[in-house]
Structure formats: C-alpha cells, structure tokens
Amino acid sequence: MMKKIALIGGVYSNYLALQETIKDARRRGVDAIYCLGDLGAFGPHPDRVFPLLSENEIAVVQGNYDHSIGNDLQDCQCGYTDPRDNYFAKISYDYTYANTSGENKRWMKALPPEIRLEMGGYRVLLCHGSPRKMNEFLWESTTPAHFLEKLCRDHQADIICATHTGIHWQVELPGDQHFANVGVIGRPENDGQTHVGYMILEVDPRPVFRYIPVEYDYRRLAREMQEEKLPEEFVETVLTGWWTTCLEILPAKERIRGKF
Amino acid sequence: MEASPALSYTSPPEVHPELHLDALDNLWFQVSGTLCNIACDHCFISCSPRNHSFELMTLAQIEPHLEASAALGVKEYYFTGGEPFMNKEMLDILERTLRYGPATVLTNGMLITPAKAARLQHLADNTRYSLELRVSLDGYTEAMNDAIRGKGVFKKAMAGVERLYAHGFLPIITVTKTWEDAEDEAVLQGFADLLKSHGYARPRIKILPSLKLGKEIARTQGYDRYEYVTAEMLEEYDCSQLICANSRVVTNRGVYVCPILIESPSARLGDTLEDAKRSYALQEQACYTCYLYGAICSNFSSGKRDA
Ligand code: SF4
Ligand code: SF4
Ligand SMILES: [Fe+2]
Numbered sequence: 001m002m003k004k005i006a007l008i009g010g011v012y013s014n015y016l017a018l019q020e021t022i023k024d025a026r027r028r029g030v031d032a033i034y035c036l037g038d039l040g041a042f043g044p045h046p047d048r049v050f051p052l053l054s055e056n057e058i059a060v061v062q063g064n065y066d067h068s069i070g071n072d073l074q075d076c077q078c079g080y081t082d083p084r085d086n087y088f089a090k091i092s093y094d095y096t097y098a099n100t101s102g103e104n105k106r107w108m109k110a111l112p113p114e115i116r117l118e119m120g121g122y123r124v125l126l127c128h129g130s131p132r133k134m135n136e137f138l139w140e141s142t143t144p145a146h147f148l149e150k151l152c153r154d155h156q157a158d159i160i161c162a163t164h165t166g167i168h169w170q171v172e173l174p175g176d177q178h179f180a181n182v183g184v185i186g187r188p189e190n191d192g193q194t195h196v197g198y199m200i201l202e203v204d205p206r207p208v209f210r211y212i213p214v215e216y217d218y219r220r221l222a223r224e225m226q227e228e229k230l231p232e233e234f235v236e237t238v239l240t241g242w243w244t245t246c247l248e249i250l251p252a253k254e255r256i257r258g259k260f
Numbered sequence: 261m262e263a264s265p266a267l268s269y270t271s272p273p274e275v276h277p278e279l280h281l282d283a284l285d286n287l288w289f290q291v292s293g294t295l296c297n298i299a300c301d302h303c304f305i306s307c308s309p310r311n312h313s314f315e316l317m318t319l320a321q322i323e324p325h326l327e328a329s330a331a332l333g334v335k336e337y338y339f340t341g342g343e344p345f346m347n348k349e350m351l352d353i354l355e356r357t358l359r360y361g362p363a364t365v366l367t368n369g370m371l372i373t374p375a376k377a378a379r380l381q382h383l384a385d386n387t388r389y390s391l392e393l394r395v396s397l398d399g400y401t402e403a404m405n406d407a408i409r410g411k412g413v414f415k416k417a418m419a420g421v422e423r424l425y426a427h428g429f430l431p432i433i434t435v436t437k438t439w440e441d442a443e444d445e446a447v448l449q450g451f452a453d454l455l456k457s458h459g460y461a462r463p464r465i466k467i468l469p470s471l472k473l474g475k476e477i478a479r480t481q482g483y484d485r486y487e488y489v490t491a492e493m494l495e496e497y498d499c500s501q502l503i504c505a506n507s508r509v510v511t512n513r514g515v516y517v518c519p520i521l522i523e524s525p526s527a528r529l530g531d532t533l534e535d536a537k538r539s540y541a542l543q544e545q546a547c548y549t550c551y552l553y554g555a556i557c558s559n560f561s562s563g564k565r566d567a
Pocket of ligand 1: 296297298299300302303304306307308341342343367368396
C-alpha cells in the first residue's frame with residue numbers, strides 16, 4: 001500500500017532540478033514519484049527530461065504545455081493576457097517545440113489529464129491546473145475554501161493536487177478534505193531565492209503535505225540557457241529568484257510579494 | 261471573399277441562442293446601484309449622482325447572497341456601481357466578503373480618502389485573499405481624461421491612486437478604449453509613464469472595449485440594426501469567454517445575468533442565486549460586443565506594451 005509519495009510540479013525543461021528532486025525523494029523513501037505536467041518551457045534542452053522520467057518510473061499528468069507541444073498547437077495555452085508575456089512565451093514555446101523529438105511529442109500527446117490514487121482510504125486526484133480545466137490558475141489568494149470543496153464534490157476526491165501557477169500552497173478543508181498546489185521545479189517562486197521545490201504527501205493515517213525546497217546547479221542552468229540563446233529575462237529569474245515575466249497573471253497578494 | 265460572421269445575415273434573428281451558466285465563478289454586486297459622484301459620457305449604464313434606477317445595497321442585503329454563494333462554490337467577488345465608495349457601508353461589506361473569498365472593487369478612485377485607504381490596507385493585510393482595486397481613467401493627461409469624465413476628475417482620481425499605492429496596493433488602472441487599434445501602444449505607454457511619474461513603478465493597466473449602451477449611444481453611433489449574436493456565431497466559439505457563462509450580478513432589485521445588462525428587463529433572472537442559475541438567451545445587442553471582445557471583466561492586466 002502506498003503511504004508516501006512525491007509530487008513534482010512543472011519541470012519547464014529544468015532537468016538539473018529534476019535530477020536533484022528525484023535523488024531527494026528517493027532518499028526520503030517515497031513509494032512512488034508523480035509529475036503533474038508541463039515538462040517543457042522556459043529552460044534548455046527539453047529532451048533531457050524524458051529519460052529521467054522513464055528511468056525512474058515517474059507517472060506524468062498532462063499539462064497545458066505538454067498538450068500544446070504534443071498536439072502541434074500554435075501556443076502554450078498558458079493563458080497570458082499581456083503582450084509582453086506572450087512575446088516571451090512564444091520564444092520559449094518555439095524553442096521547445098523545435099527541440100523536442102517526434103517520439104517525445106507523441107508520448108506527451110498520450111498523457112492522461114488526471115491520475116487517481118487511493119491512499120489509506122483517501123481518494124487522491126492529481127491534475128495540472130484544476131480538475132475541471134487544465135489551464136486554470138489556483139492561487140492561494142484567489143481560491144476560496146468553499147470553491148475547493150465544490151471541486152472535491154464535483155470530482156469525487158478527498159485530496160486534490162495541482163500545479164500550473166508556479167507558487168506552492170496548501171489548505172485543509174472542512175470534512176477532512178485537502179488541497180495542495182505543489183509548486184514547480186522549473187523556476188524559483190518569485191521570492192528572491194534560487195531554489196525550487198516539490199511536495200511529499202504522506203498518509204499515516206491522516207494526510208500531511210510537506211513542501212521540500214530543492215537546491216540545484218542553477219548557475220549551470222543559466223549558462224546553458226544563455227548558450228541556447230533563451231531570453232536574458234528568463235536567465236535573470238533563474239539567477240535571482242524573481243520573476244521578470246508572466247507578472248500580469250499574478251493576483252494582488254502574490255504580485256505585491258515579488259520584486260517587479 | 262469570405263463574409264465575417266457578423267455580416268452573414270441580413271435581419272435580426274428570431275431565436276436567440278441560450279447560454280448556460282457553466283459554474284457561478286464570479287459573483288458581482290451592484291453595490292452602489294446606478295449612483296455615482298460623477299457622470300461620464302461613456303458610462304454604459306448612465307450612472308450619475310441622481311440616477312436612482314438602482315439603489316445602494318446594504319450589508320444586510322448582501323450577507324445572505326454571500327452565504328448562498330459559498331454553497332455554490334463561487335470563486336471571486338466583484339463590486340461595482342456607480343461608484344462603490346458612495347456606499348457608506350462599503351468597507352464593512354468588503355470586510356465581510358473577504359471572509360468568503362477574494363474581492364475586486366471597480367472604482368473611479370476619487371472618494372478614496374486617507375482614512376479609507378488606511379482601512380483598506382488593514383482589510384487587505386488581515387485576509388488570506390486578494391483585495392484588488394481597479395481605478396478607471398480615460399486619459400493619461402488631465403485634458404484627455406477630464407474631457408470624458410468631467411472637470412477636476414483627473415486630479416482626484418490620481419490622488420486616490422497615489423494613496424492606494426502608498427498603502428501597499430497595486431491598483432489596476434482600467435481604461436475604456438476610445439481610440440483606434442493603431443494607437444494602442446502609444447496609449448499604453450502614456451499611461452505607464454503617467455503612473456511612473458506619480459511614483460507608481462509597477463503599473464498594471466487594463467483596457468476595456470467600449471460598450472455601446474447608455475450615454476455611449478449618443479457619444480458614438482450606437483449599434484447597427486443587425487448586430488446580434490446568433491446560434492451559428494456560437495458554433496466553434498469558446499463561450500466561457502462570456503461573463504454570463506460564469507457570472508451573475510446581485511442588485512437591490514434582484515439578480516441579473518451580467519453587470520452590463522441590468523437595465524434590460526429580460527436580464528433579470530430572479531431574487532436568489534438559485535433562481536439565477538438558469539440559462540439566458542443572448543438577445544441584447546450588447547451581447548454582440550461581448551462576443552467580439554470576450555472576457556472584459558477579469559483582473560488580468562497589461563504591464564507595458566514594449567514587446
Ligand atoms: S463610468 Fe464609472 S465613474 Fe463614470 S459615471 Fe459610470 S460608474 Fe461613474
Ligand atoms: S451582455 Fe455579454 S455577459 Fe451579458 S448576457 Fe450578453 S453576452 Fe452575456
Ligand atoms: Fe501549466
């Protein structure tokens with residue numbers, strides 16, 4: 001029976017952070033590792049992520065990025081509304097699309113939009129944005145508890161795990177139901193720190209989520225991004241921990257905490 | 261040549277397409293009715309200091325709807341008018357709302373006194389939810405803005421923006437589009453520069469399409485006779501972009517399908533949120549603007565358009 005699992009959010013081609021995260025999770029003795037989608041975007045060499053996933057038997061939920069690349073769509077469906085954000089999104093999308101093998105594209109196309117598990121009697125639902133919409137943003141400051149309760153009701157789940165926003169948070173709901181946004185390992189959380197992070201869910205016998213910060217060689221990632229001619233704005237985020245793009249999707253509270 | 265969907269029929273449709281409420285994600289309150297301290301030329305529901313068509317709402321009127329909204333899983337709350345800060349109970353209403361979820365206030369910024377800004381900051385600091393303020397402007401110079409919104413408005417609105425910024429807010433500047441597409445970049449830059457000159461270094465700017473309703477009909481030319489949404493136009497269309505697919509608005513006279521249509525009798529759906537879950541036939545010409553421009557009311561904004 002599974003008691004302890006690792007939940008990895010958006011990878012965004014950060015294969016260096018993925019290596020460290022897998023090592024960390026193994027050391028903590030997890031029963032299984034799951035990834036909640038968005039394998040590409042932002043970082044360099046998208047194809048380096050896939051062997052790590054298969055070697056470590058990591059089951060993956062389809063993210064909006066994977067859906068877009070897998071289905072040869074024109075853009076990433078990240079839901080940006082600002083022209084500047086879209087400009088940068090397009091650069092990384094075109095780069096990722098051009099550097100992902102046909103085999104990996106087909107593999108991403110076939111990924112499931114959700115994974116369901118049972119842990120100690122709890123119905124666990126893993127999804128990308130939200131259970132109802134792959135690219136829905138669930139931010140801490142704009143997601144009321146009663147809304148999450150409705151998601152649990154509508155989707156027959158006691159525990160829902162998502163990613164997509166890039167910033168982790170969690171909440172316990174009335175009736176022993178739980179929600180966690182597990183964050184991402186693709187880039188830092190807009191808090192001036194260079195680490196990334198993932199979550200461990202342990203059910204023993206009650207569910208507990210723990211956010212685990214992960215250090216990795218971010219200087220090397222930044223160097224490789226520069227070598228691949230990815231935007232300097234992205235490199236700056238890796239080196240400083242502050243977001244320089246995608247700011248317009250942030251709600252007031254999350255935006256104020258950042259630098260830009 | 262291919263006809264655009266808008267031109268593909270020659271008389272008003274007899275049957276209007278029904279739009280279902282997917283989920284009640286956004287709950288609006290017409291919290292100051294149609295009462296506003298000013299009277300802008302383009303106001304789509306012709307608000308003014310004397311338009312009592314809709315009245316101010318009390319906390320006691322709002323409370324039961326907040327309670328009902330929780331059971332329905334509402335995601336965000338919006339407050340509009342008129343000018344919400346005309347309502348003496350506005351801050352108490354916000355305090356109560358922020359126990360349920362995130363709140364956004366659409367304001368002209370003019371009535372945000374230092375005391376109100378301080379209390380707003382206190383509310384924002386004591387909730388886990390976001391409190392957004394959207395301040396309307398119509399020009400990045402006093403002359404441009406006041407030509408549309410009235411003499412003296414610009415200075416008072418900017419004072420409100422400065423106070424909000426000083427109290428830890430990043431207000432979203434909301435601008436109704438009254439210029440041609442080609443000028444988009446210049447206008448956005450103008451607003452960004454204006455805000456920076458007032459010390460607001462991380463400007464958030466949101467452009468809204470102009471709705472041809474209320475006084476706006478006199479200002480421009482109103483709708484052409486055949487501008488309606490038809491069933492064919494909705495095929496292959498992402499209806500979730502329309503406010504009425506995921507929102508309702510509560511007024512002192514009942515619950516309406518959306519904030520744009522409160523003056524259309526057809527848009528009143530009932531007394532309670534439960535009544536208002538039913539579908540609505542898109543029969544008004546304003547629906548056509550929504551169709552063309554999509555989600556005009558969400559909070560996403562623009563930084564600056566230098567890309
Ligand atoms: S547009 Fe806004 S500020 Fe102007 S009259 Fe209407 S409600 Fe008042
Ligand atoms: S005006 Fe727009 S939001 Fe209102 S009912 Fe018509 S389409 Fe829906
Ligand atoms: Fe995503």
